[in-house]
Amino acid sequence: MARSARAQEEIRRFLDIGAVQVAELDLDGDEAVLRPGPGSPPVTHGEVFVLVRWRGRPVGTLLGRVHQGADPRVVLAERAKAVLAKRAKARQAPEACEPPYASVVVATRERAGQLARALDSLLAQDHPRFEIVVVDNAPVTSETRELIERKYAERVRYVCEPVPGLAVAHNTGLAAARGEVVAFTDDDVVADPRWLTELTAPFAADPGLGCSTGLILPARLTTPAQVLLESHGGFAKGFTPRTYDPARPPGDEPLFPFTAGRFGSGANMAFRTAVLRSVGGFDPATGAGTAARGGDDLYGFVRVLAQGHRLRYTPSALVWHHHRETWRDLETQAYGYGAGLTAFLTAVLVNRPALLPAFLAKLPRGLAHARALTAVRETEGGGAPGDHDTRTHPWPRRLSRLQRRGMVYGPVGYLRARRALRARGEGAR
Numbered sequence: 001m002a003r004s005a006r007a008q009e010e011i012r013r014f015l016d017i018g019a020v021q022v023a024e025l026d027l028d029g030d031e032a033v034l035r036p037g038p039g040s041p042p043v044t045h046g047e048v049f050v051l052v053r054w055r056g057r058p059v060g061t062l063l064g065r066v067h068q069g070a071d072p073r074v075v076l077a078e079r080a081k082a083v084l085a086k087r088a089k090a091r092q093a094p095e096a097c098e099p100p101y102a103s104v105v106v107a108t109r110e111r112a113g114q115l116a117r118a119l120d121s122l123l124a125q126d127h128p129r130f131e132i133v134v135v136d137n138a139p140v141t142s143e144t145r146e147l148i149e150r151k152y153a154e155r156v157r158y159v160c161e162p163v164p165g166l167a168v169a170h171n172t173g174l175a176a177a178r179g180e181v182v183a184f185t186d187d188d189v190v191a192d193p194r195w196l197t198e199l200t201a202p203f204a205a206d207p208g209l210g211c212s213t214g215l216i217l218p219a220r221l222t223t224p225a226q227v228l229l230e231s232h233g234g235f236a237k238g239f240t241p242r243t244y245d246p247a248r249p250p251g252d253e254p255l256f257p258f259t260a261g262r263f264g265s266g267a268n269m270a271f272r273t274a275v276l277r278s279v280g281g282f283d284p285a286t287g288a289g290t291a292a293r294g295g296d297d298l299y300g301f302v303r304v305l306a307q308g309h310r311l312r313y314t315p316s317a318l319v320w321h322h323h324r325e326t327w328r329d330l331e332t333q334a335y336g337y338g339a340g341l342t343a344f345l346t347a348v349l350v351n352r353p354a355l356l357p358a359f360l361a362k363l364p365r366g367l368a369h370a371r372a373l374t375a376v377r378e379t380e381g382g383g384a385p386g387d388h389d390t391r392t393h394p395w396p397r398r399l400s401r402l403q404r405r406g407m408v409y410g411p412v413g414y415l416r417a418r419r420a421l422r423a424r425g426e427g428a429r
Helices: 003-015 072-090 112-123 143-155 166-176 195-205 224-231 273-278 296-306 327-351 353-373 397-424
Strands: 021-028 031-036 046-054 057-066 102-108 130-137 157-161 181-186 189-191 209-218 242-244 268-272 310-321
Touching (some): 003 224, 021 072, 031 072, 046 072, 057 072, 102 166, 112 130, 112 143, 112 181, 130 143, 130 166, 166 181, 166 273, 166 296, 181 189, 181 195, 181 273, 195 209, 195 310, 268 273, 273 296, 296 310, 296 327, 327 353
Parallel strands (some): 021 046, 102 130, 209 310
Antiparallel strands (some): 021 031, 046 057, 181 268, 189 310, 209 268, 242 310
16 A cells, blocks of 8 residues: 555544543442543443442453443443453452652643642542642743642642753652652643552552552543554553562563563652652653653653662552543654653663663663564554453554654754753753
């Protein structure tokens, strides 16, 4: 097929993708409670993306269809029980641990409406003792500051960071944090009420833990871009808790720790505050808002692991993320992910040259991994998030090409970002 004809076919397929409802189904024995996802209307007929909970704890997802006139709760409960009940019943809740005092840092820029929704969910957390710090990154208006002063008063601390860049903003939040653990999330999420407790409790149970990450699911699937992204895994890392220990490198991760994208994402991560400070925080030449385009969260994961601390993935720590909505957003995201990946690797090697031999030893496999990562993904395959990923929508070739281009650009972007920081007198870590 000629390139133009193939491109037109990809566009046609993309535009044909229909909206999917988002819901939660909580199972407890024979009881089933169906709720719409955060901000969603009640479930009706049609296709539904369902988070299945067992006695409140997330255990999996499924994609179901409710026919006209059918009871959505009954239809989806039967499907959930058949697919996930055994797995859910076998899963035991971890021993209760009193979570440490925590600081939640939210970096934002000119998105007061989204920020208010995120803050409302954060203030509803069941964590016994925490603070919220909003970092207003390179603001052009006073909208964010006025929102905090008007609506949240003393419940939320406001900090202004004039230098643009997500890593810079996160470092400012890290410096302001008073908690033993500092958690980071984005202004476009809705946090589950137990998110902060689940994310921070592992630090109390494991003194050697340096970082924890959690589950990210879609808050809405109303546009083709949102559905396409989620059908290829989205941001979710599955429903199996896992600990990554540098003293015992995982046998199924031959590129460990350089494939940091497997560990989690910046919208749902926490660090032991003293540990993150000891490695210098995030590299300010990485992240959104810089020429590097991303990679600040991955840099943080690898630096903590390289220091000998463990990382814990905890799927019960859940946030709902508002995915980007348009094709142009997906193009920007694909390029930025590619750039952020190689930018973070460059940052790690620049700041920790001792890791270079290990990196070079794994480079051949790393190149093969990069090729697989950016390959055109057809409709076969699946497995993440949960069991619903049947890839009914092929991943467009243009997005794969943009991700590869971003990978080529990443090291250049990182070096440009470092130069820009030096010009401001900020320096890079």
